[in-house]
Amino acid sequence: MDKGAVGSLAGEAVAARPSWDEYFMEITEVVSKRSTCLRRQVGAIIVKERQILTTGYNGAPRGMEHCLTIGCLRQELGIPSGQRHEICRGLHAEQNAIVQAAYHGVCIKGSTIYCTHQPCFICAKMIINAGLVRVIYANGYPDELAVGAFAEAGVELLSFVRS
Numbered sequence: 707m708d709k710g711a712v713g714s715l716a717g718e719a720v721a722a723r724p725s726w727d728e729y730f731m732e733i734t735e736v737v738s739k740r741s742t743c744l745r746r747q748v749g750a751i752i753v754k755e756r757q758i759l760t761t762g763y764n765g766a767p768r769g770m771e772h773c774l775t776i777g778c779l780r781q782e783l784g785i786p787s788g789q790r791h792e793i794c795r796g797l798h799a800e801q802n803a804i805v806q807a808a809y810h811g812v813c814i815k816g817s818t819i820y821c822t823h824q825p826c827f828i829c830a831k832m833i834i835n836a837g838l839v840r841v842i843y844a845n846g847y848p849d850e851l852a853v854g855a856f857a858e859a860g861v862e863l864l865s866f867v868r869s
């Protein structure tokens with residue numbers, strides 16, 4: 707192998723290196739795989755200064771049975787996507803990431819939250835008051851109230867575009 711070939715191999719390795727957003731979003735997608743929701747596997751991670759502070763996926767609270775095991779009332783009643791979240795025993799990924807910060811006493815003020823899906827209105831309100839400043843999501847979710855809340859509160863909402 708001559709010097710030129712070595713150089714081009716090194717170049718490929720650099721080209722394959724993910725950006726920070728790609729890196730965090732890929733981790734968020736791995737986190738979502740732990741979800742126990744029957745409908746949608748969602749993941750969220752809270753990042754500050756390029757360090758992961760907490761993670762969350764959607765599922766039932768600690769010590770409670772998961773929808774995956776005993777079924778979900780929303781599923782049984784045929785409730786459409788985006789409605790009556792309150793009757794599901796599961797917490798959303800974003801909520802779990804925020805709660806994990808409270809549980810361990812981690813300050814998440816000024817952080818960014820990476821989400822596999824655009825947050826819902828309830829999560830948006832929690833994100834705003836947790837002091838998060840930026841939301842980066844990979845997949846859309848039809849909740850205009852959440853979009854309006856972020857805009858009104860001055861939280862940056864960005865759609866992640868894979869390069």
Ligand SMILES: [Zn+2]
Binds near residue numbers: 778
């Ligand atoms: Zn459920």
Ligand SMILES: [Zn+2]
Binds near residue numbers: 800825
């Ligand atoms: Zn939510």
